Amino acid sequence: MTTEKYLPAANGDTATRAGEIDEPFVGTKPTRDPVAQRIVMTLEACASKQGAMTIIELVQATGLAKTTVHRMCWKLVELGLLEHSADGFSVGSKMFALAATNPRISQLRIAAIPHMVELQRQTGAMVNLAILSGGRALVIDALFTQGSAGLPPLVGHALPLHCTGTGKAIAARLDPEERERLLFADGRLKPATRATLVQPGLLRQHLIRVAETGIAVADREFLPDAKAVAAGFKVRDGGTAAIGVVEAWNSPTFRHAPAAVAAAAARLERALS
Numbered sequence: 001m002t003t004e005k006y007l008p009a010a011n012g013d014t015a016t017r018a019g020e021i022d023e024p025f026v027g028t029k030p031t032r033d034p035v036a037q038r039i040v041m042t043l044e045a046c047a048s049k050q051g052a053m054t055i056i057e058l059v060q061a062t063g064l065a066k067t068t069v070h071r072m073c074w075k076l077v078e079l080g081l082l083e084h085s086a087d088g089f090s091v092g093s094k095m096f097a098l099a100a101t102n103p104r105i106s107q108l109r110i111a112a113i114p115h116m117v118e119l120q121r122q123t124g125a126m127v128n129l130a131i132l133s134g135g136r137a138l139v140i141d142a143l144f145t146q147g148s149a150g151l152p153p154l155v156g157h158a159l160p161l162h163c164t165g166t167g168k169a170i171a172a173r174l175d176p177e178e179r180e181r182l183l184f185a186d187g188r189l190k191p192a193t194r195a196t197l198v199q200p201g202l203l204r205q206h207l208i209r210v211a212e213t214g215i216a217v218a219d220r221e222f223l224p225d226a227k228a229v230a231a232g233f234k235v236r237d238g239g240t241a242a243i244g245v246v247e248a249w250n251s252p253t254f255r256h257a258p259a260a261v262a263a264a265a266a267r268l269e270r271a272l273s
Contacts, residue, residue, distance in 0.1 A: 038064060042072055043081065043091065047156055052088035105131070108241060109141050111271050115243065115264045116143050122260040124253045125245035126151055128230075130166035132174075132240045134158060135182045137167040151226055151246055162189050162203055163196045165228025168216035169242035169265075172207050173232035179207065195220045214265070215258045216242075220249050229257040231265035235272040243268060 045061035046053055053061070058069045073089050076082040080094035100106065108131065116127045120143045130137040136158035144153070161167035162183055171179050183189070189198040197203050210216045218228040230244025243264050245257050 038062070038068065039072060039076070042069065042076065043095070046082060046089055046091050050152065052085055052090045054088040058089065104235075104237060104239065105140050108235060108272065112141065112243065112268060115267055116141070119243065119245065119260055119264045120145065123245050123247075123257050125247040125251070125257065128154060128166055128228075128244050128246060130159070130170065130230075130242050130244075132170050135161070137161060137164060137170050137242065139166070151223070151248075154246075159222070160190070160192070162198070163192050163218060163221040165216050165218040165230035165244040165246065166232075166242040168207065168210055168218060169230035169232035169244060170240050172210035172216060173234065173240050173242075192222045193220055193224045195224075197221065214262050216244070217258075225249055227251070227254060229254065229261050231261045233265040233269035233272070235269075241268075 041062045041064070042058060045058055048061070049057075055066060055070055055073065058064075058073065059066050062069065064072075073082055073084075077084050077089070077092070081092050082089045083092045109129065112129050116129060120127045124145060126145060127143040128139050129141040130139045132138075137160075138158045139154045139156065142153065142155045159167050161171040171183060174182070183203070184200055189196075189200070189203070191198050197206060214231055216228075216230045216232070218230075220227065222228070225248060226246055227249040228244055228246045230242045232240060232242040235241055244261055245254075247253060247257075
């Protein structure tokens with residue numbers, strides 16, 4: 001099972017500036033974008049796949065011209081941000097080194113490690129740690145088990161707020177105005193599976209219950225064979241994060257998950273407040 005079809009490609013606003021690469025997009029994309037945005041689109045496209053991507057795949061994922069992608073990829077390889085192999089291009093180790101220097105993420109990961117280990121011991125499930133970033137739940141760390149071998153690793157992926165366990169847990173801890181803006185400002189919610197809750201009214205009611213109980217559940221709403229349980233918590237800089245477990249949807253270990261997840265989130269909030 002892969003996550004590729006569930007993880008949307010990067011996109012953003014367009015602008016026109018001096019010094020842009022003056023090449024058109026293919027299809028219906030805008031004809032110009034800042035160079036920095038094109039670089040980010042290329043890096044995010046590489047990060048969205050569990051493996052290397054060819055030039056053709058990157059052209060399809062980004063909508064950029066083939067000559068632009070070719071030139072940009074080799075420049076990013078030269079800078080250490082991408083790596084090249086016989087299979088194509090993948091995210092370079094320098095990206096990990098840069099991300100590891102973020103003090104907020106580093107402090108949260110260090111504080112969360114013992115709680116993640118204990119949560120995995122109690123539930124036997126894969127444990128994810130996520131923060132709110134760019135209107136999504138960015139998974140910054142995870143612990144895996146033999147039982148989670150069939151589930152895709154999500155570290156580094158920015159997950160939607162409306163259909164994932166950590167996403168719902170984060171959304172429920174936001175101020176109502178911010179939650180409304182992040183979830184509904186762009187219009188219709190996109191389904192990831194047939195079980196995804198996309199009706200705005202029902203989702204609002206659902207998140208109110210999550211806020212009341214402190215527990216978010218995503219039952220086959222993001223991945224068709226997986227169930228997630230998560231709880232959100234606040235950190236000292238006012239940011240919002242969540243810790244949760246993911247397992248096969250019919251796993252018997254989930255009967256212990258809600259209480260264990262809620263306890264882990266409460267301990268982290270105390271430690272990071």
